[in-house]
Amino acid sequence: MKNDDTTDRYSRQRRFGPIGDQGQDRLNQSDVAILGCGALGTVAAELLCRAGIGRIRIIDRDVVEWSNLQRQSLFDSRDADQGSSKAEAAAKRLSQINDTIKIEPAAVDVRSDNIRSLLSGVDLVIDASDNFQVRFLLNDWALSTQTAWVHGGCVGATGQVRLFDGAARPCFRCLVPTPPPSEVVETCDTAGVLGSATHAIASMQVTEALKWLSGNREAVSKDVIAIDFWNNRTRRIKLTADLSPDCVACSKRNFEFLCGGQQTQSELALCGRDAVQISPAEGRSVDLATFASRWNKIGKTQETRFFVRLQVDEQTQLTLFRDGRVIVNGTSDLAKARSLVDRYVGT
Known part of the structure; x- marks a missing residue:
């Protein structure tokens, strides 16, 4: 590859001392997966694409909605x-941005x-899932394969980032031992979110990934x-091996x-109805x-002694x-029902 301003799209990145030619070559040979292509995932995918990551896998089960366009x-x-x-x-757009790399979408x-x-075979995973169950699953997989991943989360105007290397302690479960109850965890759909905040958090995730x-x-x-x-507050939370x-x-x-021993919900399409019931693995009081x-x-919203309902x-x-238990009326698609429950109830 020529190394001049007119033919090298990565010339400014190569000029950054810590990366240089050798670091850029490593990026060009890297394989990164992005779990979730929402607020964090779209920004991370674009930055990694422009940085010259050789192959990017984009994994997301959802479809684009109007409320997504803000961020x-x-x-x-x-x-x-x-x-x-x-x-x-996302893959179509990324291929227009950089047609020299390989983009693999998985819906x-x-x-x-x-x-x-x-x-x-991936070298690193970006956590853009906005889902604790996926994060715990990803943490298990990363430890089992000794693969690095970059945690990121953002709700409202607050967010956090940390890379876990998959090889040494501590891991994500040292920080969060068990999935928090859904009623104490807000989501972007319930608490809202600033696009500027998600862009900043995703940028921090990508910076940690590029370092690695x-x-x-x-x-x-x-x-x-x-x-x-x-x-305007920043804090650092110390994580040590002990x-x-x-x-x-x-x-x-x-x-x-990873072994399936912590399945948190089961799904059932209700016979004769355009509805899906999603139940926790163990009974709980909400x-x-x-x-x-x-x-x-x-x-x-409708509230009774026995349930609360959202239109x-x-x-x-x-x-x-x-x-x-949650009954999702208006769809028989299990994946769509799970997505709605994740967004409005949490995991």
């Missing part, structure tokens, strides 16, 4: 009009029975970097999520008042019961 930078009005697959729409739901094949992939691993942050963009000496995943090597208060900000749109309705 999901690879999509436009036509994608929302057509309800395009996020993975496919699938990431689960314990397919994560190995979806991520086979270009051979500058000593520069990777060992702390969780957490930022409140609205109130943070959780009895960690189920990295200490005991018990990969519960605080319906919390969800009623949260959903009142989104749309028409998502003209066709779609969610009914959450006290035992954690």
